[in-house]
Amino acid sequence: MSVTMQSSTSLDPAAGREQVQDQIDVERAVAEIRAGRPVALRGEDPVLALSAEALDEGNLASLAALAGTGARLVLPAPRLRRLGLAERTEAGAVALPVIDPARIEALALRLDGRIDAPVAPASAGDEAALALMALAQVLPAVLVVPGEAVPPVALSVGVKAVAAYPRRQAASLRPVSRAPVPLAGAPESEFVVFRGGEGLRDQVAVVIGRPDPAEPVAVRLHSACLTGDLFGSLKCDCGDQLRGTARWMAQHGGGIVLYLDQEGRGNGLANKIRAYDLQARGLDTYEADETLGFGLDQRRFDFAAAMLTALGVSRVRLLSNNPEKAASLEAAGLTVVETQRALGRVTPENIRYLTAKRDRAGHALDLDAFACLDVQGAP
Numbered sequence: 001m002s003v004t005m006q007s008s009t010s011l012d013p014a015a016g017r018e019q020v021q022d023q024i025d026v027e028r029a030v031a032e033i034r035a036g037r038p039v040a041l042r043g044e045d046p047v048l049a050l051s052a053e054a055l056d057e058g059n060l061a062s063l064a065a066l067a068g069t070g071a072r073l074v075l076p077a078p079r080l081r082r083l084g085l086a087e088r089t090e091a092g093a094v095a096l097p098v099i100d101p102a103r104i105e106a107l108a109l110r111l112d113g114r115i116d117a118p119v120a121p122a123s124a125g126d127e128a129a130l131a132l133m134a135l136a137q138v139l140p141a142v143l144v145v146p147g148e149a150v151p152p153v154a155l156s157v158g159v160k161a162v163a164a165y166p167r168r169q170a171a172s173l174r175p176v177s178r179a180p181v182p183l184a185g186a187p188e189s190e191f192v193v194f195r196g197g198e199g200l201r202d203q204v205a206v207v208i209g210r211p212d213p214a215e216p217v218a219v220r221l222h223s224a225c226l227t228g229d230l231f232g233s234l235k236c237d238c239g240d241q242l243r244g245t246a247r248w249m250a251q252h253g254g255g256i257v258l259y260l261d262q263e264g265r266g267n268g269l270a271n272k273i274r275a276y277d278l279q280a281r282g283l284d285t286y287e288a289d290e291t292l293g294f295g296l297d298q299r300r301f302d303f304a305a306a307m308l309t310a311l312g313v314s315r316v317r318l319l320s321n322n323p324e325k326a327a328s329l330e331a332a333g334l335t336v337v338e339t340q341r342a343l344g345r346v347t348p349e350n351i352r353y354l355t356a357k358r359d360r361a362g363h364a365l366d367l368d369a370f371a372c373l374d375v376q377g378a379p
Contacts, residue, residue: 019164019168022157022158022160022161022164022165022168023161023165023168023169023172025155025156025157025158025161026132026135026157026161026162026165027200028155028157029132029155029157029162030132030135030136030200031200032155033049033051033054033132033135033136033138034137034138036051036054036056036059037050037054037154037155038050038059038063038145038154039132039154039155039156039157040147040150040154040155040156040157041125041128041129041132041147041156041157041158041159041162042156042157042158042159043124043125043128043158043160044124044125045123045124045125045126045147045159046125046146046147046148046150047123047125047126047129047144047145047146047147047150048066048144048145048146048147048150048151048154049125049129049132049133049142049143049144049145050063050142050143050145051133051136051138051139051141051142051143052073052104052108052109052139052141052142052143053108053109053138053139053141054138055099055101055104055143060099060101063099063143063145064098064099066145066151067096067099067145067146069097070145070146071095071096071099071143071144071145072093072094072095072096072120072126072143072144073093073094073096073104073107073108073141073142073143073144074091074092074093074122074126074129074130074141074142074143074144075091075092075093075094075107075108075140075141075293076091076130076140076141076293076294076295077089077090077091077092077295078289078290078292078293078294078295079108079140079141079290079291079292079293080092080115080119081290082113082290082291082293083107083113083114083115084114084115085115085119088119090121090122091122091126091127091130092119092120092121092122093119093120093121093122093123093126093144094107094115094116094117094118094119094120095117095118095120096143099143103116104141104143107141108139108141108293109141109274109292111278111281111283111291124159125144125147125159126142126144128159128162128163129142129144130142131162131163132157132162134298135162135165135166137263137268137269137270137271138268138270138271139270139271139274139292139293140292140293140294141293166300167302169196169197169198169303170196170197170300170302170303170306171306172196173194173195173196173197173203173303173306173310174194174195174196175192175193175194175195175310176193176194176195176202177192177193178190178191178192178193179191181206183206183208184243185243185246185247185250186208186209186246186247186249186250187250188208188209188210188250188254189206189207189208189209189246189250190206190207191204191205191206191207192204192205192206192207192311194307194310196303197260197261197303197304197306197307198260198261198262198266198300198303201261203258203260203261203303203304203307204258205256205257205258205259205307205308205311206246206256206257206258206259207254207256207311208246208249208250208254208255208256208257209249209250209253209254209255210254211253211254211255211256211313212253212254213311213312213313213314215315216315216316216317216335216337216338217254217256217308217313217315217316217317218249218252218253218254218255218256218316218317218319218340219255219256219257219258219308219313219316219317219318219319220241220242220245220255220256220257220258220318220319220320220342221258221260221301221304221318221320221325221329222238222241222242222245222257222258222259222260223238223260223262223263223265223266223299224259224260224261224262224263225238225239225242225263226263226269227272227276229242234347234348234349234350235276235279235349235350235353236344236350236353237343237344237345237346237350237354238344239344240343240344240345241342241343241344242257242259244342244343244344245257245319245342248319255317255319256308256311256313258304258307258308260299260301260304262299265289265294265296265297265298265299266297266299266300267289267292267294267298271292271294274288274292275288275289275291275292278291278292279353284352284353284355284356284360285352285353285356285357286356286360286361296360296361297324300328301324301325301328301329301332302328302331302332304328305328305329305332305333306332308329308334309333309334313334314334314335315334315335315336315337316329316334316335316336316337317336317337317338317339317340318336318338318339318340319340319341319342320339320340320341320342321341321342321357321363321364321365322361322363323339323362323363323364324361326339339364341364341365
Protein backbone atom coordinates (compact mmCIF):
# COMPACT_ATOMS: atom_id res chain seq x y z
CA MET A 1 0.00 0.00 0.00
CA SER A 2 1.62 3.23 -1.14
CA VAL A 3 1.07 6.91 -0.67
CA THR A 4 2.49 9.83 -2.63
CA MET A 5 4.82 11.97 -0.53
CA GLN A 6 4.98 15.75 -0.88
CA SER A 7 7.19 18.46 0.50
CA SER A 8 5.86 19.73 3.83
CA THR A 9 6.20 23.29 2.52
CA SER A 10 4.38 22.78 -0.77
CA LEU A 11 1.24 24.72 -1.57
CA ASP A 12 -1.56 23.88 -3.95
CA PRO A 13 -0.48 25.67 -7.16
CA ALA A 14 -4.14 26.30 -8.02
CA ALA A 15 -4.76 28.15 -4.78
CA GLY A 16 -5.04 31.89 -5.20
CA ARG A 17 -2.90 34.30 -3.25
CA GLU A 18 -5.91 35.43 -1.21
CA GLN A 19 -6.84 31.89 -0.19
CA VAL A 20 -3.30 31.12 0.89
CA GLN A 21 -3.18 34.32 2.95
CA ASP A 22 -6.53 33.46 4.52
CA GLN A 23 -5.19 30.10 5.70
CA ILE A 24 -2.08 31.76 7.13
CA ASP A 25 -4.22 34.36 8.92
CA VAL A 26 -6.42 31.71 10.54
CA GLU A 27 -3.44 29.64 11.68
CA ARG A 28 -1.84 32.70 13.26
CA ALA A 29 -5.17 33.65 14.86
CA VAL A 30 -5.51 30.17 16.39
CA ALA A 31 -2.04 30.55 17.92
CA GLU A 32 -2.95 33.98 19.31
CA ILE A 33 -6.16 32.70 20.90
CA ARG A 34 -4.35 29.75 22.50
CA ALA A 35 -1.74 32.19 23.82
CA GLY A 36 -4.51 34.22 25.48
CA ARG A 37 -4.32 37.26 23.22
CA PRO A 38 -7.24 38.98 21.42
CA VAL A 39 -7.78 38.68 17.67
CA ALA A 40 -9.61 41.08 15.35
CA LEU A 41 -12.19 39.60 12.98
CA ARG A 42 -12.74 41.52 9.75
CA GLY A 43 -16.12 41.63 8.01
CA GLU A 44 -19.41 43.50 7.90
CA ASP A 45 -19.49 43.31 11.70
CA PRO A 46 -15.81 43.65 12.76
CA VAL A 47 -15.06 42.66 16.33
CA LEU A 48 -12.17 42.09 18.70
CA ALA A 49 -12.42 38.63 20.29
CA LEU A 50 -10.74 37.19 23.39
CA SER A 51 -11.27 33.73 24.82
CA ALA A 52 -13.21 34.04 28.08
CA GLU A 53 -10.79 31.64 29.75
CA ALA A 54 -7.91 34.04 28.93
CA LEU A 55 -9.37 36.97 30.91
CA ASP A 56 -7.01 37.93 33.71
CA GLU A 57 -5.83 41.02 35.56
CA GLY A 58 -3.27 41.71 32.84
CA ASN A 59 -5.77 42.20 30.04
CA LEU A 60 -8.90 43.18 32.00
CA ALA A 61 -8.08 46.88 32.25
CA SER A 62 -6.98 47.25 28.62
CA LEU A 63 -10.02 45.39 27.33
CA ALA A 64 -12.38 47.44 29.50
CA ALA A 65 -10.82 50.66 28.24
CA LEU A 66 -11.30 49.56 24.62
CA ALA A 67 -14.84 48.33 25.14
CA GLY A 68 -16.38 51.15 27.13
CA THR A 69 -19.88 49.81 27.72
CA GLY A 70 -20.06 47.90 24.43
CA ALA A 71 -18.55 44.55 25.38
CA ARG A 72 -20.56 41.34 25.20
CA LEU A 73 -20.13 37.67 26.07
CA VAL A 74 -20.96 35.33 23.21
CA LEU A 75 -22.11 31.83 24.16
CA PRO A 76 -23.15 28.83 22.04
CA ALA A 77 -26.66 27.38 22.14
CA PRO A 78 -25.80 24.36 24.35
CA ARG A 79 -24.44 26.62 27.10
CA LEU A 80 -27.44 28.93 26.84
CA ARG A 81 -29.73 25.93 27.31
CA ARG A 82 -27.83 24.96 30.45
CA LEU A 83 -28.21 28.53 31.70
CA GLY A 84 -31.99 28.21 31.53
CA LEU A 85 -33.01 28.94 27.92
CA ALA A 86 -34.31 25.44 27.30
CA GLU A 87 -35.41 25.94 23.69
CA ARG A 88 -32.38 27.87 22.49
CA THR A 89 -30.93 26.57 19.21
CA GLU A 90 -28.65 29.46 18.18
CA ALA A 91 -25.66 31.20 19.75
CA GLY A 92 -26.33 34.48 21.49
CA ALA A 93 -24.68 37.48 23.12
CA VAL A 94 -25.10 38.87 26.63
CA ALA A 95 -24.24 42.55 27.17
CA LEU A 96 -21.36 43.34 29.54
CA PRO A 97 -21.76 46.99 30.62
CA VAL A 98 -18.96 46.18 33.05
CA ILE A 99 -16.42 43.43 32.39
CA ASP A 100 -16.88 41.49 35.63
CA PRO A 101 -14.73 38.30 35.78
CA ALA A 102 -17.00 36.65 38.38
CA ARG A 103 -20.09 37.21 36.23
CA ILE A 104 -18.31 35.97 33.13
CA GLU A 105 -17.18 32.82 34.94
CA ALA A 106 -20.74 32.15 36.14
CA LEU A 107 -22.20 32.58 32.65
CA ALA A 108 -19.45 30.74 30.78
CA LEU A 109 -18.45 27.90 33.06
CA ARG A 110 -20.12 27.37 36.40
CA LEU A 111 -22.50 24.46 36.87
CA ASP A 112 -24.94 26.64 38.82
CA GLY A 113 -24.80 29.56 36.38
CA ARG A 114 -28.10 31.05 35.23
CA ILE A 115 -28.86 33.60 32.55
CA ASP A 116 -29.16 37.07 34.13
CA ALA A 117 -29.87 39.38 31.18
CA PRO A 118 -31.52 39.43 27.74
CA VAL A 119 -29.71 37.44 25.06
CA ALA A 120 -29.26 39.12 21.68
CA PRO A 121 -28.78 37.18 18.44
CA ALA A 122 -25.15 36.47 17.60
CA SER A 123 -23.77 38.53 14.73
CA ALA A 124 -21.62 37.13 11.94
CA GLY A 125 -18.58 38.40 13.81
CA ASP A 126 -19.76 36.69 17.00
CA GLU A 127 -20.27 33.39 15.17
CA ALA A 128 -16.80 33.62 13.62
CA ALA A 129 -15.32 34.32 17.04
CA LEU A 130 -16.93 31.14 18.41
CA ALA A 131 -15.66 29.19 15.40
CA LEU A 132 -12.16 30.47 16.12
CA MET A 133 -12.46 29.29 19.74
CA ALA A 134 -13.40 25.84 18.44
CA LEU A 135 -10.35 25.71 16.15
CA ALA A 136 -8.17 26.71 19.10
CA GLN A 137 -9.85 24.10 21.35
CA VAL A 138 -10.48 26.55 24.17
CA LEU A 139 -13.69 27.07 26.12
CA PRO A 140 -16.52 28.04 23.72
CA ALA A 141 -17.18 31.39 25.36
CA VAL A 142 -15.79 34.59 23.92
CA LEU A 143 -15.51 38.20 25.01
CA VAL A 144 -16.31 40.47 22.08
CA VAL A 145 -15.63 44.18 21.69
CA PRO A 146 -17.08 46.20 18.78
CA GLY A 147 -14.74 46.54 15.82
CA GLU A 148 -14.23 50.28 16.09
CA ALA A 149 -12.29 49.60 19.32
CA VAL A 150 -9.79 47.23 17.71
CA PRO A 151 -6.20 48.28 18.49
CA PRO A 152 -3.90 48.49 15.45
CA VAL A 153 -1.46 45.96 16.95
CA ALA A 154 -4.04 43.16 17.09
CA LEU A 155 -3.66 40.33 14.59
CA SER A 156 -6.66 40.24 12.25
CA VAL A 157 -8.41 37.56 10.22
CA GLY A 158 -11.42 37.62 7.90
CA VAL A 159 -14.74 36.21 9.07
CA LYS A 160 -15.10 34.28 5.80
CA ALA A 161 -11.58 32.89 6.14
CA VAL A 162 -12.46 31.34 9.50
CA ALA A 163 -15.59 29.72 8.04
CA ALA A 164 -13.67 28.29 5.06
CA TYR A 165 -10.67 27.07 7.02
CA PRO A 166 -11.77 23.50 7.97
CA ARG A 167 -12.75 22.58 4.41
CA ARG A 168 -9.59 24.05 2.93
CA GLN A 169 -7.45 22.40 5.59
CA ALA A 170 -8.90 18.99 4.78
CA ALA A 171 -8.19 19.57 1.10
CA SER A 172 -4.54 20.42 1.87
CA LEU A 173 -3.88 17.20 3.82
CA ARG A 174 -0.54 15.66 2.88
CA PRO A 175 1.71 12.82 4.11
CA VAL A 176 5.03 13.96 5.56
CA SER A 177 6.74 10.83 6.92
CA ARG A 178 6.40 7.06 7.25
CA ALA A 179 8.25 4.14 8.83
CA PRO A 180 7.66 0.58 10.07
CA VAL A 181 6.73 0.48 13.78
CA PRO A 182 6.15 -3.05 15.15
CA LEU A 183 3.33 -3.14 17.71
CA ALA A 184 2.48 -5.64 20.43
CA GLY A 185 0.01 -8.00 18.82
CA ALA A 186 0.55 -6.42 15.39
CA PRO A 187 4.29 -6.61 14.62
CA GLU A 188 3.90 -5.87 10.91
CA SER A 189 2.73 -2.27 11.15
CA GLU A 190 3.69 1.00 9.49
CA PHE A 191 2.99 4.55 10.63
CA VAL A 192 2.18 7.19 7.99
CA VAL A 193 2.03 10.73 9.36
CA PHE A 194 -0.17 13.30 7.65
CA ARG A 195 -0.12 17.05 8.21
CA GLY A 196 -3.39 18.95 8.08
CA GLY A 197 -6.93 17.84 8.74
CA GLU A 198 -7.73 19.24 12.17
CA GLY A 199 -6.15 22.62 12.75
CA LEU A 200 -2.36 22.56 12.98
CA ARG A 201 -2.09 19.02 14.31
CA ASP A 202 -0.60 15.90 12.73
CA GLN A 203 -2.69 12.77 12.05
CA VAL A 204 -1.48 9.18 11.85
CA ALA A 205 -2.50 6.24 9.67
CA VAL A 206 -1.34 2.93 11.15
CA VAL A 207 -1.23 0.37 8.35
CA ILE A 208 -1.39 -3.08 9.91
CA GLY A 209 -0.29 -6.10 7.88
CA ARG A 210 -0.71 -5.87 4.12
CA PRO A 211 -4.31 -4.83 3.39
CA ASP A 212 -5.26 -5.11 -0.28
CA PRO A 213 -6.70 -1.78 -1.51
CA ALA A 214 -8.39 -3.63 -4.38
CA GLU A 215 -10.64 -5.22 -1.74
CA PRO A 216 -12.66 -3.60 1.06
CA VAL A 217 -10.13 -2.65 3.75
CA ALA A 218 -10.81 -2.96 7.48
CA VAL A 219 -10.63 0.56 8.93
CA ARG A 220 -11.04 2.14 12.33
CA LEU A 221 -11.28 5.90 12.84
CA HIS A 222 -9.90 6.28 16.36
CA SER A 223 -9.96 9.67 18.06
CA ALA A 224 -7.00 10.19 20.39
CA CYS A 225 -7.76 9.63 24.07
CA LEU A 226 -4.81 10.45 26.31
CA THR A 227 -6.47 9.15 29.46
CA GLY A 228 -7.71 5.88 27.96
CA ASP A 229 -5.16 5.07 25.26
CA LEU A 230 -2.03 5.91 27.28
CA PHE A 231 -2.99 5.71 30.95
CA GLY A 232 -5.65 3.00 30.85
CA SER A 233 -8.47 5.12 32.30
CA LEU A 234 -11.46 3.10 33.45
CA LYS A 235 -13.85 5.93 32.50
CA CYS A 236 -13.95 4.89 28.83
CA ASP A 237 -13.27 1.91 26.56
CA CYS A 238 -10.94 3.73 24.13
CA GLY A 239 -7.71 1.93 24.98
CA ASP A 240 -9.41 -1.46 24.69
CA GLN A 241 -10.87 -0.53 21.31
CA LEU A 242 -7.53 0.72 20.00
CA ARG A 243 -5.40 -2.26 21.02
CA GLY A 244 -8.13 -4.82 20.40
CA THR A 245 -8.70 -3.50 16.89
CA ALA A 246 -4.98 -3.60 16.05
CA ARG A 247 -4.70 -7.21 17.20
CA TRP A 248 -7.84 -8.21 15.32
CA MET A 249 -6.58 -6.61 12.10
CA ALA A 250 -3.25 -8.41 12.42
CA GLN A 251 -5.12 -11.71 12.68
CA HIS A 252 -7.64 -11.04 9.90
CA GLY A 253 -5.77 -9.87 6.82
CA GLY A 254 -4.66 -6.42 7.98
CA GLY A 255 -6.27 -3.02 8.02
CA ILE A 256 -5.78 0.66 8.81
CA VAL A 257 -6.24 2.51 12.09
CA LEU A 258 -6.52 6.27 11.59
CA TYR A 259 -5.33 7.80 14.85
CA LEU A 260 -6.94 11.25 14.79
CA ASP A 261 -6.03 14.14 17.06
CA GLN A 262 -9.60 14.82 18.20
CA GLU A 263 -9.34 14.55 21.98
CA GLY A 264 -12.62 14.73 23.85
CA ARG A 265 -14.87 14.38 20.76
CA GLY A 266 -13.04 17.32 19.23
CA ASN A 267 -13.31 19.58 22.30
CA GLY A 268 -9.61 19.39 23.23
CA LEU A 269 -7.84 17.96 26.26
CA ALA A 270 -8.42 20.87 28.64
CA ASN A 271 -12.16 20.84 27.96
CA LYS A 272 -12.26 17.06 28.27
CA ILE A 273 -10.77 17.30 31.77
CA ARG A 274 -13.26 20.05 32.63
CA ALA A 275 -16.00 17.66 31.51
CA TYR A 276 -14.53 14.89 33.69
CA ASP A 277 -14.77 17.22 36.68
CA LEU A 278 -18.46 17.81 35.91
CA GLN A 279 -19.00 14.05 35.52
CA ALA A 280 -17.50 13.56 38.96
CA ARG A 281 -20.28 15.86 40.19
CA GLY A 282 -23.02 13.70 38.70
CA LEU A 283 -23.43 14.64 35.02
CA ASP A 284 -23.15 12.15 32.17
CA THR A 285 -20.62 12.74 29.39
CA TYR A 286 -23.02 14.66 27.13
CA GLU A 287 -24.55 16.70 29.95
CA ALA A 288 -21.03 17.72 30.98
CA ASP A 289 -20.14 18.76 27.44
CA GLU A 290 -23.37 20.74 27.09
CA THR A 291 -22.64 22.53 30.36
CA LEU A 292 -19.35 23.66 28.82
CA GLY A 293 -21.12 24.79 25.66
CA PHE A 294 -20.53 21.84 23.33
CA GLY A 295 -22.96 19.84 21.24
CA LEU A 296 -23.03 16.04 21.07
CA ASP A 297 -19.93 15.78 18.89
CA GLN A 298 -17.63 18.42 17.37
CA ARG A 299 -15.58 16.03 15.25
CA ARG A 300 -15.35 16.02 11.46
CA PHE A 301 -14.21 13.03 9.43
CA ASP A 302 -13.85 14.46 5.92
CA PHE A 303 -10.08 14.62 6.34
CA ALA A 304 -10.08 10.97 7.50
CA ALA A 305 -11.62 10.08 4.15
CA ALA A 306 -8.86 12.10 2.45
CA MET A 307 -6.23 10.08 4.34
CA LEU A 308 -7.78 6.82 3.18
CA THR A 309 -7.97 8.05 -0.39
CA ALA A 310 -4.28 8.97 -0.27
CA LEU A 311 -3.59 5.41 0.85
CA GLY A 312 -5.48 4.06 -2.16
CA VAL A 313 -8.55 2.93 -0.21
CA SER A 314 -12.01 3.45 -1.70
CA ARG A 315 -14.03 0.65 -0.06
CA VAL A 316 -14.13 0.19 3.69
CA ARG A 317 -15.14 -2.37 6.29
CA LEU A 318 -15.58 0.03 9.19
CA LEU A 319 -14.87 -1.09 12.76
CA SER A 320 -16.93 1.35 14.79
CA ASN A 321 -20.01 1.67 16.98
CA ASN A 322 -20.63 5.25 15.85
CA PRO A 323 -23.06 5.62 12.90
CA GLU A 324 -21.78 9.15 12.20
CA LYS A 325 -18.39 7.81 11.14
CA ALA A 326 -19.90 5.60 8.45
CA ALA A 327 -22.14 8.43 7.25
CA SER A 328 -19.19 10.84 7.05
CA LEU A 329 -17.07 8.45 5.00
CA GLU A 330 -19.97 7.80 2.63
CA ALA A 331 -20.60 11.54 2.29
CA ALA A 332 -16.93 12.01 1.38
CA GLY A 333 -17.23 9.53 -1.48
CA LEU A 334 -15.99 6.27 0.05
CA THR A 335 -18.04 3.08 0.07
CA VAL A 336 -18.70 1.51 3.45
CA VAL A 337 -19.51 -2.10 2.59
CA GLU A 338 -19.87 -3.26 6.19
CA THR A 339 -19.88 -1.90 9.72
CA GLN A 340 -18.52 -4.08 12.51
CA ARG A 341 -18.59 -3.28 16.19
CA ALA A 342 -15.44 -2.30 18.10
CA LEU A 343 -15.64 -3.80 21.55
CA GLY A 344 -14.16 -2.88 24.91
CA ARG A 345 -14.59 -3.68 28.57
CA VAL A 346 -17.60 -2.57 30.57
CA THR A 347 -16.51 -1.37 34.01
CA PRO A 348 -18.36 0.20 36.93
CA GLU A 349 -16.56 3.42 36.03
CA ASN A 350 -17.56 3.51 32.34
CA ILE A 351 -21.03 1.95 32.30
CA ARG A 352 -22.78 5.33 32.51
CA TYR A 353 -20.54 6.74 29.76
CA LEU A 354 -21.28 3.83 27.44
CA THR A 355 -25.00 3.95 28.21
CA ALA A 356 -25.10 7.66 27.37
CA LYS A 357 -23.33 7.01 24.05
CA ARG A 358 -25.90 4.33 23.21
CA ASP A 359 -28.97 6.28 24.32
CA ARG A 360 -28.06 9.83 23.29
CA ALA A 361 -25.78 9.42 20.27
CA GLY A 362 -27.10 6.17 18.79
CA HIS A 363 -23.93 4.12 19.20
CA ALA A 364 -24.38 0.40 18.54
CA LEU A 365 -23.64 -0.89 22.03
CA ASP A 366 -25.08 -4.07 23.55
CA LEU A 367 -23.79 -3.58 27.06
CA ASP A 368 -25.00 -6.94 28.39
CA ALA A 369 -23.14 -8.77 25.62
CA PHE A 370 -20.01 -6.62 26.03
CA ALA A 371 -19.70 -7.50 29.69
CA CYS A 372 -18.96 -11.13 28.79
CA LEU A 373 -16.30 -10.49 26.13
CA ASP A 374 -12.55 -10.95 26.33
CA VAL A 375 -11.16 -7.88 24.54
CA GLN A 376 -7.87 -9.61 23.74
CA GLY A 377 -9.57 -11.22 20.75
CA ALA A 378 -12.28 -8.66 20.06
CA PRO A 379 -12.25 -6.11 17.25
